[in-house]
Amino acid sequence: MTTSADAFLALDFGGTKLSAAVTCRGEQTWRGLERAFSKPGATANDDITTMLGLARKVLSGVRPVAIGVSFGGPVEPKSGTVRLSDHVPGWENQPLADALTDEFGVPARVDNDANVAALGEYRFGAGQGCHSLLYLTVSTGVGGGWILNERVWHGAEGMAGEIGHTVVDPNGPPCFCGKRGCVERYASGPFIAQDAREELDANPARESSLRTVVELTAQHVSRAAAAGDAYACEVLERAGWALGIGIGNAVNLMNPQRVVLGGGVTKAGPIFWNAVRQTAAATARREITLDIVPAQLGDDAPLWGAVALAEEA
Numbered sequence: 001m002t003t004s005a006d007a008f009l010a011l012d013f014g015g016t017k018l019s020a021a022v023t024c025r026g027e028q029t030w031r032g033l034e035r036a037f038s039k040p041g042a043t044a045n046d047d048i049t050t051m052l053g054l055a056r057k058v059l060s061g062v063r064p065v066a067i068g069v070s071f072g073g074p075v076e077p078k079s080g081t082v083r084l085s086d087h088v089p090g091w092e093n094q095p096l097a098d099a100l101t102d103e104f105g106v107p108a109r110v111d112n113d114a115n116v117a118a119l120g121e122y123r124f125g126a127g128q129g130c131h132s133l134l135y136l137t138v139s140t141g142v143g144g145g146w147i148l149n150e151r152v153w154h155g156a157e158g159m160a161g162e163i164g165h166t167v168v169d170p171n172g173p174p175c176f177c178g179k180r181g182c183v184e185r186y187a188s189g190p191f192i193a194q195d196a197r198e199e200l201d202a203n204p205a206r207e208s209s210l211r212t213v214v215e216l217t218a219q220h221v222s223r224a225a226a227a228g229d230a231y232a233c234e235v236l237e238r239a240g241w242a243l244g245i246g247i248g249n250a251v252n253l254m255n256p257q258r259v260v261l262g263g264g265v266t267k268a269g270p271i272f273w274n275a276v277r278q279t280a281a282a283t284a285r286r287e288i289t290l291d292i293v294p295a296q297l298g299d300d301a302p303l304w305g306a307v308a309l310a311e312e313a
């Protein structure tokens with residue numbers, strides 16, 4: 001293996017998707033990028049094997065100076081040890097950073113995907129120039145990451161940024177975390193779809209184009225809302241309302257310079273964004289300047305954050 005003095009290897013272990021990319025110091029494009037789906041029934045060792053294959057492919061013989069990793073689950077960031085994965089068995093207490101260092105002979109840093117995506121947006125995307133920001137990803141779940149004083153803030157146990165399970169209505173519907181009325185319970189894609197379906201079933205007189213949709217998703221709700229479906233607008237506004245309260249409470253506590261929103265649900269259009277911004281403004285103190293913007297890096301945010309991690313390694 002030849003060493004490139006400034007090549008960084010970025011790895012992203014998503015729930016079902018694995019990605020590896022290489023870039024060089026100061027560049028904002030990939031020299032190489034490979035993605036693969038996690039095999040059905042895969043274990044941690046299977047995913048590591050697949051990922052090493054992708055990494056060797058993008059490196060094509062070049063040895064990187066450092067490795068950054070985004071992992072879809074709780075991580076002990078100091079040691080780079082994965083605590084567990086909610087999707088793939090066998091990740092419990094896997095020393096992932098050490099394993100990568102053994103494999104490639106260079107330093108490796110690992111952090112959870114929301115923190116790494118926050119770092120990516122901060123360094124290369126919508127958060128550039130900010131000293132502090134709150135990053136939120138709203139898709140199958142609602143995750144969050146803090147940049148405070150230009151660093152990721154992990155919290156005492158690496159659990160900072162769990163805005164998805166802050167409660168907006170203690171008497172609201174039950175969330176899978178055991179509480180009621182969490183932000184995620186209203187604003188995540190699967191719950192938006194579930195609520196839209198259940199309320200239509202419970203109210204046969206309610207008119208909506210969503211009635212005829214067989215496998216209803218949050219995307220159907222967004223599209224119907226954009227086409228003027230009043231019921232779809234209501235469902236989407238409720239999701240935006242919950243997220244807006246979560247954001248308003250978070251900015252009251254921490255007063256970040258900017259809030260960056262990524263994830264599939266945030267592509268829902270102006271009805272959703274207006275609800276988020278209006279509710280956040282109504283929840284935050286008037287003296288706080290709210291700057292809520294869409295993420296810029298899309299699905300590549302964790303990979304770019306991994307580059308930033310590698311730079312720090």
Ligand SMILES: [Zn+2]
Binds near residue numbers: 165175177182184
């Ligand atoms: Zn919850």
